[in-house]
Every structure is written in C-alpha cells, then in structure tokens.
Amino acid sequence: MADELITPDELLSKIDHRPSGAGWMDTPVDIRKGMYCYASNPKSVETLGLPNARAWNPLDEDWKLPENWQQIIHEGFKERLEKFRSFKVFMDICVRCGACADKCHFFIGTGDPKNMPVVRAELLRSVYRNDFTTAGKILGKLGGARPMSLDVLKEWWYYMFQCTECRRCSVFCPYGIDTAEITIMARELLNLLGLNIDWIATPVANCYRTGNHLGIQPHAFKDMLDFFVEDIEEVTGVLVNPAYMEKDADILFITPSGDVFADPGTYTCMGYMLLFHYLEEKYGLKVTWSTYASEGGNFGFFTSHETMKRLNSKMYAEARRLGVKWILGGECGHMWRVISQYMDTMNGPADFLEEPVNPITGTKFENAVSTKVVHITEFTADLIRHDKLELDPGRNDNQIITFHDSCNPARGMGLLDEPRYVIQNVANHYYEMPANTIREQTFCCGSGAGLNAGENMELRMAGGFPRANAVRHVHETHGVNMLACVCAIDRAALPASMEYWVPEVDVTGVTELVANALIMPGEKDRKTDLRGEPLPGMEE
Amino acid sequence: MNKNYMVSLIAVIVLFLIAYVGTQLGAGVQMVFGILVPYLAVALFVAGFIRRVMGWSRSAVPFRITTTCGQQPSLPGFKQAKIDNPSTTFGVVVRMFLEIVCFRSLFRNTKMKLHGGTKMTHQLEIFLWVGALAFHYAFFTVVVRHLRFFTEPVPFFVTILEKVDSFMRIEILYDAVQAGLPGVYMSGLVLVAAAIYLFLRRVFIPQVRYISLVNDFFPLFLIIAIAISGIFMRYLTKVDIVAIKELTMGLVTFRPTIPDGVSYLFFAHMFMVSVLLAYFPFSKLMHMGGVFLSPTRNMTGNTRQVRHVNPWNHPVKVHTYEEYEDDFREKMIEVGLPVVKMPEEKA
Numbered sequence: 001m002a003d004e005l006i007t008p009d010e011l012l013s014k015i016d017h018r019p020s021g022a023g024w025m026d027t028p029v030d031i032r033k034g035m036y037c038y039a040s041n042p043k044s045v046e047t048l049g050l051p052n053a054r055a056w057n058p059l060d061e062d063w064k065l066p067e068n069w070q071q072i073i074h075e076g077f078k079e080r081l082e083k084f085r086s087f088k089v090f091m092d093i094c095v096r097c098g099a100c101a102d103k104c105h106f107f108i109g110t111g112d113p114k115n116m117p118v119v120r121a122e123l124l125r126s127v128y129r130n131d132f133t134t135a136g137k138i139l140g141k142l143g144g145a146r147p148m149s150l151d152v153l154k155e156w157w158y159y160m161f162q163c164t165e166c167r168r169c170s171v172f173c174p175y176g177i178d179t180a181e182i183t184i185m186a187r188e189l190l191n192l193l194g195l196n197i198d199w200i201a202t203p204v205a206n207c208y209r210t211g212n213h214l215g216i217q218p219h220a221f222k223d224m225l226d227f228f229v230e231d232i233e234e235v236t237g238v239l240v241n242p243a244y245m246e247k248d249a250d251i252l253f254i255t256p257s258g259d260v261f262a263d264p265g266t267y268t269c270m271g272y273m274l275l276f277h278y279l280e281e282k283y284g285l286k287v288t289w290s291t292y293a294s295e296g297g298n299f300g301f302f303t304s305h306e307t308m309k310r311l312n313s314k315m316y317a318e319a320r321r322l323g324v325k326w327i328l329g330g331e332c333g334h335m336w337r338v339i340s341q342y343m344d345t346m347n348g349p350a351d352f353l354e355e356p357v358n359p360i361t362g363t364k365f366e367n368a369v370s371t372k373v374v375h376i377t378e379f380t381a382d383l384i385r386h387d388k389l390e391l392d393p394g395r396n397d398n399q400i401i402t403f404h405d406s407c408n409p410a411r412g413m414g415l416l417d418e419p420r421y422v423i424q425n426v427a428n429h430y431y432e433m434p435a436n437t438i439r440e441q442t443f444c445c446g447s448g449a450g451l452n453a454g455e456n457m458e459l460r461m462a463g464g465f466p467r468a469n470a471v472r473h474v475h476e477t478h479g480v481n482m483l484a485c486v487c488a489i490d491r492a493a494l495p496a497s498m499e500y501w502v503p504e505v506d507v508t509g510v511t512e513l514v515a516n517a518l519i520m521p522g523e524k525d526r527k528t529d530l531r532g533e534p535l536p537g538m539e540e
Numbered sequence: 541m542n543k544n545y546m547v548s549l550i551a552v553i554v555l556f557l558i559a560y561v562g563t564q565l566g567a568g569v570q571m572v573f574g575i576l577v578p579y580l581a582v583a584l585f586v587a588g589f590i591r592r593v594m595g596w597s598r599s600a601v602p603f604r605i606t607t608t609c610g611q612q613p614s615l616p617g618f619k620q621a622k623i624d625n626p627s628t629t630f631g632v633v634v635r636m637f638l639e640i641v642c643f644r645s646l647f648r649n650t651k652m653k654l655h656g657g658t659k660m661t662h663q664l665e666i667f668l669w670v671g672a673l674a675f676h677y678a679f680f681t682v683v684v685r686h687l688r689f690f691t692e693p694v695p696f697f698v699t700i701l702e703k704v705d706s707f708m709r710i711e712i713l714y715d716a717v718q719a720g721l722p723g724v725y726m727s728g729l730v731l732v733a734a735a736i737y738l739f740l741r742r743v744f745i746p747q748v749r750y751i752s753l754v755n756d757f758f759p760l761f762l763i764i765a766i767a768i769s770g771i772f773m774r775y776l777t778k779v780d781i782v783a784i785k786e787l788t789m790g791l792v793t794f795r796p797t798i799p800d801g802v803s804y805l806f807f808a809h810m811f812m813v814s815v816l817l818a819y820f821p822f823s824k825l826m827h828m829g830g831v832f833l834s835p836t837r838n839m840t841g842n843t844r845q846v847r848h849v850n851p852w853n854h855p856v857k858v859h860t861y862e863e864y865e866d867d868f869r870e871k872m873i874e875v876g877l878p879v880v881k882m883p884e885e886k887a
Binding site: 009012013015017018019020023024049081082083084085086087088089092093094095096097098099101102103108113116118119122133134135139142143144167170171172173174175176177178181208209210211217218219222223244245246247291292305306309310313314317318321339340341342344345346348349363365366367368369370371373378381382385410411412413414415416417418421434436437439440441465466469 | 617
C-alpha cells in the first residue's frame, strides 16, 4: 500500500456531503492523485487491436487524441443510442429526484458531488441533450446541455473510472435507471479514443492470449495448482489430483485466475480442489480444469461489449472441445453477471451441452437450463441438502462469520440465499450485517469494475467505507472476525479495505469454509485449517 | 438566489402575463389563446409523445439486463422473490404495476447519516415517496375532474370522483348568515402543497439543489401556477363556468367558439396548460411514458433459463484453442498438459 495514503480519520474528516459553490457544469475536473488509475500500456491496447494505442498520461494537458475525436464520440454515441434501448431511455427519463445520491459508495466515501449517480449520468446527458435533442439544441446551457469539449472528455474519463458498476443506485431509482449501463457506454466511447486504464487493458490483453487476466501461461498455471496440491497434502494428508483439459469429463470448472494467484483466494482455490477430489473419490464425478479457459472473470466487460464477448467465447468453446456435459462456475462477481445476463446471448446457444443435472443427487438445475452454467454455491447447496457431504462445522468455530453479497451476483442474478445456506451448514457462528447493507442493497467492496489497482488506493478506501462500516458494526456487536464472499475481486480488494477500516476482520471465500469442514476420505487428524491456523481445540 | 429557479419563475410569470394581458386586447387575440394555441399544443403533445416513444422502441434490446432485487429462482427450498426478481411475465406485470402505481422503488429510499463523522446509518426516508405519490395522484385526480369540461353528459366516474374529492365543505349555516364555498376539492390543494414541497426540497437539500436544472424548476412552477389559477377561478373570482364549458366543448367537438364572458384568468390558465402540454414531450416529463419502457424493470430475469436473442450480435475476433496451443505447445508438453497436436519432430 502506498505510504502516502491518508489515515481513515483524515479521510472521513474530509467528507462533506453538502455540495456548495458553482454548479457542476462550471466546475472543471481536477484529476487528483490516488483517485485515478494509470493509463493503459500501448502494447496491451495493440495486442487487442483496439483504437489509438499510444503512451499517454492523464495528468498531461495533451491526451494525444485522434484529430477527429469529437466526431468519433458523436458517432459512437449515436450508434449506441440505436443499439441499446436502455441507454436511450436512461438518457431521457431521469427527473433528478436525487433518490440515488446517497446510495453510491463513492459519493458516501468521497463527498464529491460528481459521484452522485445522477450527476455521473448527467455528465453524459448534457452532451446527449446538446447533440441529439431539440430542446437541448435550442436552450443550450439553460436546458442542461453543453457541447463536447476536452474538459468534458477528461471529466468523463475521471468519473467513469470512479464507478464500479455495482448498480446499487438502480435499486432505488423509481425508473430503474441503471448507472452501470451508462458507465459501460461511456467507457466504450472512451475506449474508441484509446482512453483505457492499464489495470483493465493489460489483464484483458493477457486473458486474450494466455487465457487468464494474470497472464499465467499453461505450464505455470499447472505449477501453481501443483503447489496447492502439496499444501493440501500437508494440511489434510490427502493427495488431490486435479484434472486438466480432460476430454469427456463430466464438468468443466472455470473460476477467476485471482483465486490461483493471491491470498486469500488461493485458499478458496484449494477448497475447490478438495471438494472435487471428495466428489471423485466418493461418487466418481470427474471435474476438469482448463488452462485455455482459465479465467472466469472478464475485464473485457469493463472495456466494451465486443471485448467482453471475445474473452467470454473461450468458456463455451472449451466446453464444446472437451465434450463435457455442463460448466461449473467458481466464486466470482462480474463473471456471474456476464454468465447470467450476457453469455448465452453473446456466445450461445449452448446446444452442445446438456441441461445441467447434478449426477450425484439427480437434481436438475432448472434455473440454468439454457446457459448450462451452474454456480458453485448452487452446486454445493444441492449436495448439502441431499446430505452428500460429510461435514464437521465445528472446525470453523474460530470464525465468527458475516456474508458480503457481491454486487453482481446480488443485483445481476439474485444469488442471495444459496451462499448463506452453505455457510450456515459448514460453520456455526453466522451473523448478518444490517438489512440496508446486504442482499440487493449490498454495498460494493469499492474496487470492482477493474478499479482494484494500487495507484488509486485512496479512492478504493473511500469507496470501501460503507461496506467496512457495516462490517465494523457486526464486529463490534457480535465479534465477527471473518467476512465471507463469493467474489474474487472481493477477495483481492476487501483484505486491503478491512486492514484499513476494520483490521480485526479477515476475508474468506465460501468454498474455503466448505473445505475446512469437509471430512475427506482418508484424511489425517487435521490440526490446522487451509491457512495453517490451528483448528479449534488444537491451539497449543 | 438560484439562477435556475429564478429563470423558471420569471418564465412562468411572463407566460401568465402574455395570456392574461394579451387576451384583454380583443377578440382576435382571444381566438389565438382560446382556440389556436390549445389545438397546437394538443397536436404537439400527441405527435411529440408518439415520436418519443417510437424513438425508444426503435432502439434494440440486445440483452436482458434486469435489476434483480431479490432471490433468484433456484433449487427447491430457496424461496424466489417472484416480484422483485421475476422469472415469469406475471411477475413482471406485478412488478411494473407496483412500480407505476405505488412507486415501489422509491419506497425503498433511505437516508444516509454520518454520526460523529465516523459511524454511518441508513434509515428509511419516506417523505420523497409520500410527496411524489401525493403530487402524482392529486394531478391525476385534477385531470380526470377536468373531463367535466370536455364531456356532455359528464361520465359517472367523473361525478363520483368529484364527490369523493370534495367531501370536505366549508359552510356557515346559521339562520342569520348563510355562506359557503363550493365543495373544496382536496386534490387541488394537495397538488399545490406537494408541488411546493417538491420545489422546497430542490432548494433546501444541498444535494438536490446541486443536481436541479431549469428543466426541473420550470415544470414545477408551471404546474403550481396552473393549480393556483384554477383555485382562484373556482373559489375566489367565480368565473362564468357556463361560458367556459361552451368554449371547451367547442374545442372537443371541433366547433370552436369564444363565448362572451370568459375571464382573462381562464385564458391564462388554459395557456399555461397548453404550454405544459407542448413542453411535455421535449422534457423529463416523458418519464410518464419511459417508466413503462425501463429495461431494468420490465423484463424477466430468467436469462439463464431462456435465451435472449440480440438482433445485432456482431461476430468478433477470438483467440481459438488451436492458436493458444500453437503459442504454448512446448511448455504444455513439458509439464504434462494434454495437447491436441504433437510438435513436428516428435510426431
């Protein structure tokens, strides 16, 4: 973490939620260090064949834009209004009631009035009115319209990368206006001018070539899982044997590469490996991994619809090539939004796969008969309900747990009760955070939609405040010390946010908790959990 | 002093005066404000409204991106939120009905508070919801009541609504003094009160003041002015109601006429209504039509069960498995990962 990061107290004392002074149209953007992500590496932009690859710096006056950039934006805008009804309707019907204002974690955490979802959208709407509406053309600024200019463009860039597309505001909007879709369109437009951020563009380029965001090549990917195999053997005495690209396996498993790479996601990854080993030993279920489709996440989603589709295509392609019956998806947020709301439409129909049935319980996953992708907690919940897992929840007794609903599975899918059911069956101490901060009203970790870089740490901590505030509440009232989640970005982002706001709380994936409780066939007397921490009663 | 609402206020005053003073100049001007402008306004309203809605419906719906506000359909044992995360058309209809008729999403509204600068809470905040409901239902009632001026005989539901609306009466019935107002319509007073509340929150809540544009104040002032001028005519200046009905019936039967005795205040009232109608399709007031088309609310959230087809699903360049294996074949073989094609020398 950057050492110049301000302290939590300083950060909070800076917040003023009462905007004053000049109106937003008269306040030029001030691109501030700690709040923005570095510009994309031109090599990554080139790899993907995206427009205007060049080195540039957001702090420079000159952004090295193409000569006709205004025309590109205007035409891109027009095209998207025709291609997306949502975009067009959202440009027209906002009444600026302000219900969304204090629902945004970035507005709450920064107090910057342009982080109110309505203003974020107005940044675009003002140009929309000027370019595409009669009233805007006649009334100009009086009608809330303004022409596109370099300052406006910079403002777009700054604020569209201060939105994590979490969609919390859309829950409260009386017209269901979804700021995420507005941000997505704006980022697409910015992408047309090569105004990407590196934390997104480079993972996308990596994923395109190597199959995952982190750029892990196939041999290294296997090395990493081999390393987990050793760790698992050390903890449990069981030697697991993950399968790679095995033709005619029952199920293809895809999870975000973050789980392979960094703690605490790695423990969740070990959890998957233990679970699959258990199911193979006990029930003969064959699950395979793939290095080609080794990324569940999709930073393409944060670039453009087209890029999202390019990266996502690997999932179905690999499932078809391997001849599996269906796909099992790991714990990830935006991966599940893409699977749930885009994948079948973009890259389907998946008629080469079978309607997903759990061969162990006979349960048909009716809610996934078209996409043929099942969420790991749906799968585990089904196994638990049919009593197919031998569990010792007491092994998680040192964890006093709460569950953080990740934005995308909550508001882009409705996966709310499954992970709770799983946690409550593998652990004994579980408490909910306050009702206005969970389920469909959950707060973002503050680092989603490709913003979990290092250079924008102040922004991330500010955005993480509402979530951390609710965690602190259950920490103080119930002694909660473990924050469970089903998202790899959460597992990457929340530890930093917890360390900053509530240092007594750790972060875990749900499947890690499952694996700690899971009694493996032939296991040794387990003394520690997957992290090497002593199990309850095993402390010296 | 806020420029945005001063401009709007002045605009409304000017509009009022144009009609109020203008119609005093003679019969010709009265024809303009009593016949020409209303027809023009209705034409603009209808054509503009249709054009807007057609414009929206012409745009494609490539994905089904609902906002899921509850539990998805899942395994037996997990109770689906059938309205907030609907997977059937029936669920969507109920969701939309509650949204349009009860402003359900707005009812969720919370207010964030930072206590002592460190502890945050989110409490239910229903005033916006109450104000919005009061405003819209009062407006709706007023509009329906005014059908009395455009129908002969007056339909029964208008009469019933009038009765309900005017159950409160102000009357003094002594032998010596007998006075009273005509039945007081609640809707008119609620409309003015709610509109003033909506205006005041735009002025006094700093966040809402920050986001408010002229486009937000102008229709509010216009509606307040229309309502107040109506109230004046009914309770205070006691306009010639028979003459006015002759005029309005003339308009709807396309035999327009300007009878004698129509007050200038009425012309101003009708002119402001005309402006509102003409302004409607070009403004945020189109949320009336748009709410029906909001893509996050009016579709089923069952995209994993039923495939949604994108009309413009463009092909994209992908990195195939074969290209991937070509890139990494040696390394894959080295660690024992399966490959499809063996390298030349080993084949």
